[in-house]
Amino acid sequence: MATLSSLGVGAGFDTESLVTKLVSLEKAPAEKILSETTKLNTKLSTWGRVQSSFSALKDAASALNKDSFWNATTATSSDSASVSVTTSAGTPSGAYSVNVTSLATAQFISSNAYADKTAVVGDGTLTITFGTYESDGGEPPAITFAAKAAAAAIDIPIGPGDNTLEKIRDRINAANAGVTASLVTDAAGTRLVMRGPNGESNGFKVDVAEGTTPGLSALAFDASTGATSSMTNNQMAANAKATINGIEISSESNTLSNVLDGLTLQLNKVTTSSVDISVSEDKASIRTGIEAFKTAYNDLVGLIRVQTLYDADSKTAGPLQGDSTANGLLRQIRSLASTTTSASSTFNRLSAVGFDIGTDGTLSINSSKLDDAMDNLPELQKLFANDSEDVAAQGIAQRFQSLAAQIVDTDGIISSRQEGIKASIKRNDEKIERLEDRVALVEARLRKQYTALDTSMGNLTALQSYVTAQLAALTNNSSS
Known part of the structure; x- marks a missing residue:
């Protein structure tokens, strides 16, 4: 008797398709788990973006807390082709008249x-x-x-x-x-x-x-x-020879870095008239740092808002929609943006120097109000950077830096949340593995059962054919 080449041949119906469908039903729970894992991975990735945004806010706040940031100065030269100038942190404001008699050769x-x-x-x-x-x-x-x-x-x-x-x-x-x-x-x-x-x-x-x-x-x-x-x-x-505010200077180098406190002069050519050097507070870089803080804050608030929203039009929810941790962090940083401080006797909150909080929680800056505040840099520095053991007297940037550092720490809230998600993903992977093992056993059992059925049906079909043939032979003999 010939062997059966595939399921259903002996039985006369598509048992292969039947087995495939039965196995598919056994796999259905795994599809649901895989879908859940996909969502968990999306949530994990989103928390990674939130963590990066908190790190960016921490860095922006940290920059505002450095004395070198508030003591930044800028210098200009009336003839930079002859004498160029650069400053370093702590360079005092001042004005200098430079005449270059000869260059170092x-x-x-x-x-x-x-x-x-x-x-x-x-x-x-x-x-x-x-x-x-x-x-x-x-x-x-x-x-x-x-x-x-x-x-x-x-x-x-x-x-x-x-x-x-x-x-x-x-x-x-x-x-x-x-x-x-x-x-x-x-x-x-x-x-x-x-x-x-x-x-x-x-x-x-x-x-x-x-x-x-x-x-x-x-x-x-x-x-x-x-x-x-x-x-x-x-x-x-x-040697290079020059006069600075009437004082004669001699230098083996055309770069004068130890003549004026924090100031470096580069002598480029001999002058025929005085070159005026002016050193003043670098308000432009200070303003840029304040703007960078605002941008980092807004990027973080915007990210968390979008990831926790439910879009009624598309009927889709953000990966962190309903996440109490994310909503709690959003409330914390928004509250901190409107908090008061006793660090400065002139400015007690961000709104006092031109920061406005919108209905969506993001910050905008009133340019003219900030310009006025920058005319009093010592008090503006205190508002942002005052360091004190008394939390009420800490600067706003100090508080933001401290909060963000705690959140992004290896033992912080976000890391704990990420570890929880990773644990869920691992459990799902283990469930999938167990389901795949069970499905393999079910498929093997079904194939064994239907193979036996095929064999039995094949034997019955062969017997039927034999009996039919014998009856036909008897009938033919009777007729003869």
């Missing part, structure tokens, strides 16, 4: 021209010594060299394999001696150029001890009177 020396960069110069040792070239002011002036006490002379060995112009350049640069070397090619040929740091105490001389291949003395230099120099002095090292 570096010493440049150059060699005679060689055929090309591969030309052999010689080997031996170059010794670079930093110091100051000084004139006695006589007629003609005598130049002396005073070595820099804090800088030891540096020897640069030039071996037989390093005696070409380009390799000597590389050896000088690799020594990190404070002098940089480069090659410059003009109509006469290629020259080695050496440059030191800016400042008159960073002048330098180059002594040479010849090696086995002579010629290295062509790179010797000493500008002091009576010394022998083979290289050409193109520029002497010099």
Whole structure:
């Protein structure tokens, strides 16, 4: 007897479809659980967005609580091409008149021209010594060299394999001696150029001890009177010289960072007239920080409102609709925005400096009212940033920072809510796994039962065919 190839062949009806439908009914609870898990994942993701918004509000509030924020200053220059200026936190307001007599320069020396960069110069040792070239002011002036006490002379060995112009350049640069070397090619040929740091105490001389291949003395230099120099002095090292409010200043750098408290001047070129520098409170950056706080607050309020609303038109609810935790957090921050503080004797709440609370809980700023408040920055700072153990005397930004920090903490409300949702998702996954195991067993049982039915029905069909055939044969024999 032939074996059955699929369910239903023996029975004569579609038992495969019947089994599939019965198994589908067994899977129905799993679909419901999967739908619930999808909603839980959406809720978990939404809480993640809420947590990020609280973190943004905490950061914005934290910025308002820093002294450096309220002490920010800005500086302007009447001729930034000649003298530019930057400030740091705590720079006092003031006005300065700057005249630049000369800029700090570096010493440049150059060699005679060689055929090309591969030309052999010689080997031996170059010794670079930093110091100051000084004139006695006589007629003609005598130049002396005073070595820099804090800088030891540096020897640069030039071996037989390093005696070409380009390799000597590389050896000088690799020594990190404070002098940089480069090659410059003009109509006469290629020259080695050496440059030191800016400042008159960073002048330098180059002594040479010849090696086995002579010629290295062509790179010797000493500008002091009576010394022998083979290289050409193109520029002497010099200090920047300027006057600030009539006081003479000398600097090895064109960047003056330690002359005025908190102020850095960049000398760019010699001036023919005074450059006026003005330092004032940076109200623009302070206002930007206050606006950033408002935006972070509104983003958070808007997010929670949308996620907790029910849309009657679309008949859809936000992922956190009816969530008591979300609604509680929304009430907390809205209440905090309208709270009063004794931190300032002038401003006792946000509305006093131009903050208006809308019907939707978001904040807007009355620009002219805030401008008036910014004319009294010390009291405005207290309103936002006063730090006190007495909660009633704490600034508004201090309170927001504290509240947001508690909420986004690893043990905070949001983290606890997220852990609860994750636990529900895990339980659902376990339910699905158990259901899948049960459905597999049911399907196996049904297939076994219907396979047996198919076999029995197939046997009956075969028996029927046999009996029918036998009866037909008997009938035929009788007729004969």
